[in-house]
Amino acid sequence: MAIATTPCEVSDRVTAKARVNGVALHADGELLDAETLRQRACTELLRQAAQAAGLLDPDDQATPDGVLSEAAANAIEALLEGTLKVPDDPSEDECHRHYAAHESAYRTGERVHLRHILFAVTPGVHVPALRQRAEAALLDVRNHDDQEFDRFTEAARTLSNCPSAAEGGDLGWLTAADCAPEVAREVFGHAEVGVLPRLVRSRFGLHVIEVVERMPGVTQPFATVRATVAQSLRQHSYVTALRQYLNGLAGAAVLAGVDLDKPLDLHQGQRALEI
Structure with missing residues (x-):
């Protein structure tokens, strides 16, 4: 993957x-x-x-x-x-305040169903031009409202540098451990569903990411x-x-x-x- x-x-x-x-x-x-x-x-x-x-x-x-x-x-x-x-x-108070402000970081069992379009960086690639293509793809899939046509799937099949392109960019259900840290930070611990409004930059390239569905998991108690x-x-x-x-x-x-x-x-x- x-x-x-x-x-x-x-x-x-x-x-x-x-x-x-x-x-x-x-x-x-x-x-x-x-x-x-x-x-x-x-x-x-x-x-x-x-x-x-x-x-x-x-x-x-x-x-x-x-x-x-x-x-x-x-x-x-x-x-x-x-x-x-x-x-x-x-102190105990500092720990409680941090926990209250970052409860989502202490969830277990959180999973997301993702699709993505990867614009991979390879030796010699012109990064500014690659970013322009990725931004154009992001704008395209976010603004396409034809319910009879899955634009994300089509874009992934034609543009993505990931093997998942054959599946329309579908990565299935993932945990944070399944993802690059840069991607996990953008995807997990949030509530939004749908195509993210921003490109996600990782060590692998630029991603157009869609959160298809979420399973929020369970927040662990402070004592744990x-x-x-x-x-x-x-x-x-x-x-x-x-x-x-x-x-x-x-x-x-x-x-x-x-x-x-x-x-x-x-x-x-x-x-x-x-x-």
Whole structure:
């Protein structure tokens, strides 16, 4: 199912040599999507900060593929443990407020019946033109009101880059675990049914998505998920502190060929920084 297996990213490709304080982030001629480049830049900022703090040998070198040495990974971990100011464990009131505001995140058994039209990004594709085609398809299927003709099915069969095109884009009943995280965030925990009014961007491409039907599932009681709620709040605090620290490092660095003004998705913590 292409909604969960295609490896491409939706992003313009980076062609110029990008550097952090003169250190190259990729090999000559290597093409990186913007998000991967920004992740490498943040990792390099942390590697250099660990060296400046005396936690990493000055002779440690960045590699063209962005993979850290074991010593660098350990030094960055020590740097963050000693630098980030993360608040204490959340209070009971904070946990209750978070739970009340995000009850949909603690449902079990939620399922949706989806159809989609995938505009996949492949090497060499012109992303702006692809987006125009996807937006035109979205407008077409949303504005087609002929009850005798299923425009979504026809569009999926002719336009979609997913094997589900043969089934009119029908993906069947899915849980959040069946979908790419980017798709799951847009689809689950909501009430809307029908063609979503916006394109859904994922690592696989651009999706025109229709929610055919929903099974809402059951919300778990607070007592059952209290530990999960607390962990979510701790993770949010860590991510906030990490982003602030990286912003400070970026502000003091000399950057070339990479834009760190747009916030990184750091909700995966160390994974996003490749450490």
